[in-house]
Amino acid sequence: MDASLTLHFKEKFLTMREQLLLGIEQAKLTGEEVTLSAKDDLKDDVDWTIQGAEEALSYKLAGRSTFLLKKIDESLFKISRGSFGICDDCGQDMAISRLMARPMARLCLECKELEERSEIHIPYDRRSHTLGNTTSQVIAS
Ligand SMILES: [Zn+2]
Structure with a gap:
């Protein structure tokens, strides 16, 4: 600078x-x-x-x-x-x-976005994981 x-x-x-x-x-x-x-x-x-x-x-x-x-x-x-x-x-x-x-x-903006995304993604990933299990159970039965 x-x-x-x-x-x-x-x-x-x-x-x-x-x-x-x-x-x-x-x-x-x-x-x-x-x-x-x-x-x-x-x-x-x-x-x-x-x-x-x-x-x-x-x-x-x-x-x-x-x-x-x-x-x-x-x-x-x-x-x-x-x-x-x-x-x-x-x-x-x-x-x-x-x-x-x-x-x-x-x-910097990139690091800030990464930080924010990792904070948001934890509950989102958990939810989609549960959803995946439910879907495979439905298919299995
Ligand atoms: Zn940075």
Whole structure:
């Protein structure tokens, strides 16, 4: 991958990272505002319930954001190592169109399709095997 394209992705990831961190900060601020207004109007036990729900929500949000941050950091690390855009499985360069659509993709389209097909095929093969047995039994009798 040429240097200008690598830079394009690096900037993209850094912007995503910044927006993600900003989003987490904003969610924290909004959460604090709601908690404060609830304390003014509601009884202690109701307030506690709202706080509990908010905590659950922020854990959920943190989990998803952490996952995304990890993916972004992985991609940035690959850029720094010079292995960005290379398929983790077969080691081939990924198509630029794939990286444009999914910048954090780990596998090339071929490997991704193989992975998805093998996941789908296990129950399908089992079913057709059973069907084959039934057919031969019918023929035998
Ligand atoms: Zn591959």
